[in-house]
Amino acid sequence: MLKITRIKKTVLAFILITLFILSTGCNLVQMKPEAIKKQVVAKIEDHKILKHDFNLYLFLEKLSWQIQGQTFPSEGEQLENIKNSVLDNLVQNEMLIYLAKQEEIPVDEEIVENQLIELKEFLISDLGGEEEYEKTLEDNNLTDTEFEEFLKRYFSMNQYIEGLIEMVTKDVSVDEQEAKEFYDENQVQFDPSTAKAKHILVNKENETLAKEISKRGKAGEDFDKLMEEFQGNENILEASDLGEFNKAKMIKEFSDATFALEEGEVSDIVESFYGYHIIKLEEKDEKPVKQFDEVKEEITMQLELSKKQEEFSKYMQQKQEELKIEKYPNKL
Numbered sequence: 001m002l003k004i005t006r007i008k009k010t011v012l013a014f015i016l017i018t019l020f021i022l023s024t025g026c027n028l029v030q031m032k033p034e035a036i037k038k039q040v041v042a043k044i045e046d047h048k049i050l051k052h053d054f055n056l057y058l059f060l061e062k063l064s065w066q067i068q069g070q071t072f073p074s075e076g077e078q079l080e081n082i083k084n085s086v087l088d089n090l091v092q093n094e095m096l097i098y099l100a101k102q103e104e105i106p107v108d109e110e111i112v113e114n115q116l117i118e119l120k121e122f123l124i125s126d127l128g129g130e131e132e133y134e135k136t137l138e139d140n141n142l143t144d145t146e147f148e149e150f151l152k153r154y155f156s157m158n159q160y161i162e163g164l165i166e167m168v169t170k171d172v173s174v175d176e177q178e179a180k181e182f183y184d185e186n187q188v189q190f191d192p193s194t195a196k197a198k199h200i201l202v203n204k205e206n207e208t209l210a211k212e213i214s215k216r217g218k219a220g221e222d223f224d225k226l227m228e229e230f231q232g233n234e235n236i237l238e239a240s241d242l243g244e245f246n247k248a249k250m251i252k253e254f255s256d257a258t259f260a261l262e263e264g265e266v267s268d269i270v271e272s273f274y275g276y277h278i279i280k281l282e283e284k285d286e287k288p289v290k291q292f293d294e295v296k297e298e299i300t301m302q303l304e305l306s307k308k309q310e311e312f313s314k315y316m317q318q319k320q321e322e323l324k325i326e327k328y329p330n331k332l
Contacts, residue, residue, distance in 0.1 A: 038050055038051065038052065039051040039331050040328065040331070041053075041054050041087060041090075041327070041328050041329075041331050041332060042087060042090070042091050042094075042325070042326060042327045042328060043324075043325070043326045044091065044094055044095055044098050044323055044324075044325050045098070045323060045324050047094065047098055049090060049091065049094050051331065051332075053090060053094075054086065054087060054090055054332060056150060057086050057089065057090045058083065058086050061082060061085075061086050083329070083332045084329055084332075087327055087329060087332060088327075091325060091327060093157060095316075095319070095320070095323065095325070096157065096160060096161055096164065097153075097156075097157055097160055098323075099164060099319055100160035100161070100163060100164045101160075103163075103164065103167060105159075105160050105163035105164055105167065106159075106163065107156045107159045107160065108159065111155070111159070112152055112155045112156055112159075115151075115155045116148060116151055116152060116155065119151060120133075120148075164312075165308065165312055168311060168312050168315045169307075169308040169311050169312060172304060172307045172308050172311055173304065174300050174303040174304045174307065176296070176300075178303060179292075179296055179299045179300045179303060180292060180296075182299055182303060183292050183295065183296075183299055187289050188247060188248050188252070188255065189248045190248075190289050190290040190294075190295050191246075191247045191248055191287070191289045191290075192246070192247075192287045192289075192290065193246070193247045193259065193284065193285060193286045193287050194244055194245065194246055194247065194284070194285050195244070195245060195247070195258050195259060195281060195282075195283065195284040195285070196242070196243060196244045196245075196281075196282040196283050196284070197242050197245075197258050197279055197280060197281050197282055198223055198224075198227065198240065198241045198242060198279070198280045198282065199238070199239075199240070199242060199254075199277050199278060199279045199280070200213055200226065200227055200230055200236060200238070200239045200277070200278045201236065201237040201238040201239070201274060201275050201276070201277050201278075202235055202236060202237070202269075202275050202276040202277075202278070203235050203236075203237055203275045203276075204275045204276070205235070206235040206276075207269070207276060209233075209235055210269040210275075210276035210278060211269055213226060213230065213278050214266065214267065214268055214269050214278045217266035217278055217280060218266045218268075223266065223280045226239075227239040227240065227241075237274065237275055247259060251272055251273070251274075253270055253271065253272040253277075254270060254272060254277060254279070257270040257277070257279055258279055258281055258284075259284060259286065261279065261281035261284075262281065263281055263282065263283050263284065264280075264281065264282075265280070265281055266278065266279070266280045267279040267280075267281075
């Protein structure tokens with residue numbers, strides 16, 4: 001099993017931001033009295049999930065909104081939907097831990113302890129010392145023990161998930177024939193050719209408008225001015241410079257049409273799922289498709305990962321149906 005001996009910087013930064021926001025007085029989550037914190041919000045068989053656990057998860061959700069510059073709702077249907085979603089995520093994670101323990105998946109406590117020590121040292125240093133660290137916890141009705149237990153559970157869960165996935169998918173494999181079939185059917189993915197282009201995308205209800213724009217572009221009108229003219233039109237979904245892109249990154253209809261153009265040429269209308277594209281090719285750099293032997297290992301890993309995800313998803317679905325899971329959203 002893969003064992004992570006150091007905490008990723010993103011985890012450190014995320015938890016640091018969490019504590020920083022708490023320490024500056026932003027009441028993203030108002031901790032409840034002890035009696036409420038111990039309320040049961042869900043059960044997996046005989047395992048109880050407490051309101052305190054839910055509050056921590058809800059806090060992380062609110063923080064996520066804030067980091068993305070979004071205003072977290074304070075009431076109403078949207079808030080209720082978010083709470084239910086958070087509860088679902090909490091139950092899903094607790095189910096993973098429950099199953100891992102049932103399967104006796106081991107956890108290396110030394111790794112967990114080292115991760116905890118490393119994180120605490122980092123936070124104490126960055127928050128300005130032991131006193132500030134303790135004050136941050138105290139201001140949010142968290143004891144050092146509670147916070148340590150939360151972090152230990154998080155670090156343990158990573159090992160549980162790795163072990164569970166390894167157990168469920170240990171027999172998954174991909175042979176060379178499967179990899180070759182995938183290569184033959186998806187060669188565009190291994191085409192390193194690139195292009196620079198601009199396009200105007202018209203919605204599907206306005207083919208006539210798309211043809212008009214294409215006609216004007218093909219007649220030699222300045223494409224930048226065409227984009228500017230139609231950017232505010234309600235029938236235009238996009239009018240932009242796409243910059244440089246790889247052939248495999250665009251949908252097939254768009255890529256095929258783009259690479260069929262000569263540099264400086266404007267396309268006829270190109271229909272796709274999104275609507276009608278009018279494309280102007282700025283430049284292209286066409287290269288040969290990578291040989292199978294060059295990408296065989298990459299394909300094998302990709303297919304194996306996909307198979308493992310599918311296998312693990314089936315396992316989780318089966319266990320979800322077998323286990324007695326109860327949720328109490330009225331206690332949120």
